Amino acid sequence: MRLGVLDIGSNTVHLLVVDAHWGAHPTPMSSTKATLRLAEKIEPSGRLSQAGEDALVSAVQEFTTIARSSGCEEVMAFATSAVRDASNTDSVLAHVKRSSGVDVEVLSGVDESRLTALAVRRWYGWSVGRVLNIDIGGGSLEMSNGVDEEPDVALSLPLGAGRLTREWLTEDPPGRRRVAMLRDWLDAEIAPSAARLEAAGTPDLVAGTSKTMRTLARLTGAAPSSAGPRVKRTLTARGLSQLIAFISRMTVADRKELDGLSSDRAGQIVAGALVAEAAMRSMKVEQLDICPWALREGVILRYLDTRAGFTPENGGKSH
Numbered sequence: 001m002r003l004g005v006l007d008i009g010s011n012t013v014h015l016l017v018v019d020a021h022w023g024a025h026p027t028p029m030s031s032t033k034a035t036l037r038l039a040e041k042i043e044p045s046g047r048l049s050q051a052g053e054d055a056l057v058s059a060v061q062e063f064t065t066i067a068r069s070s071g072c073e074e075v076m077a078f079a080t081s082a083v084r085d086a087s088n089t090d091s092v093l094a095h096v097k098r099s100s101g102v103d104v105e106v107l108s109g110v111d112e113s114r115l116t117a118l119a120v121r122r123w124y125g126w127s128v129g130r131v132l133n134i135d136i137g138g139g140s141l142e143m144s145n146g147v148d149e150e151p152d153v154a155l156s157l158p159l160g161a162g163r164l165t166r167e168w169l170t171e172d173p174p175g176r177r178r179v180a181m182l183r184d185w186l187d188a189e190i191a192p193s194a195a196r197l198e199a200a201g202t203p204d205l206v207a208g209t210s211k212t213m214r215t216l217a218r219l220t221g222a223a224p225s226s227a228g229p230r231v232k233r234t235l236t237a238r239g240l241s242q243l244i245a246f247i248s249r250m251t252v253a254d255r256k257e258l259d260g261l262s263s264d265r266a267g268q269i270v271a272g273a274l275v276a277e278a279a280m281r282s283m284k285v286e287q288l289d290i291c292p293w294a295l296r297e298g299v300i301l302r303y304l305d306t307r308a309g310f311t312p313e314n315g316g317k318s319h
Helices: 050-069 081-085 089-100 109-124 161-168 176-199 211-219 237-247 269-282 295-308
Strands: 002-008 012-019 027-035 074-079 104-106 131-136 141-146 153-157 205-209 234-236 287-290
Touching: 002 050, 002 295, 012 050, 012 295, 027 050, 050 074, 050 089, 074 081, 074 295, 081 089, 081 104, 089 104, 109 131, 109 141, 109 153, 109 205, 109 295, 131 211, 131 269, 141 176, 141 269, 153 176, 161 176, 161 269, 176 269, 205 211, 211 234, 211 237, 211 269, 211 287, 234 237, 237 269
Parallel strands: 002 074, 074 104, 131 205, 205 287
Antiparallel strands: 002 012, 012 027, 131 141, 141 153, 234 287
């Protein structure tokens, strides 16, 4: 069957069209995205602004049309940090529903972590043992640790790359003192969660997911996306430290010229790198593998499992 997955994130709205059925590898057919920066359109009152709401409604209408013209039997739409944090979420999504006919599921941070862990487990399989995963979004940081498809520990912290850029790194380039302060603050913020993850067990594999992680790996020498998803890509603590020293002294305009860094992500990559560094440092990780599957794939896999009657609630048994 053909499915459309509509991911409403803090920075972008992304439509992924896939051919998928239970027990098979979801095959991407097309990918379309729009940069809305919804997180930047949250007003001081906590509401998503009218401009942000209108942009979201327009994007969902357009992408739903694309999905249906592509032959999608269903459009699965979900929203993460920016929409989740807005005080007028219900009214915004009701507007989306009236305009496009699409029901948007608002995922909790913990559900983001759980679904990403599911995707990572399916990508690597059982043979890799216990997996620790780190995922950095625009608004939040998700981490999980487990040996099964349902992780033993799944956590979410409001430490996304876009959020921290807006709150901490407002100068261009960010000053050394500010970077040092953010480093220390991140260590303190992540420490309690790192302790919970470590208590669950020593991982056999540490994985990193999300566009931020893939970009950091690329900037430290990993293969480009054109090499395909099955090429092994890694991110090392040493390489990340060297990268931070380099890019934190650059302006956003200069970062946009770097090979492997999109212009949309250039403004928040320093904060993303600092979050990755702090997460790895807090759990004594010297190297992690980049997993090409993440939240969107997790949503697809959960949907297919549910259709087949396999859910965590029934112990993985079919109805």
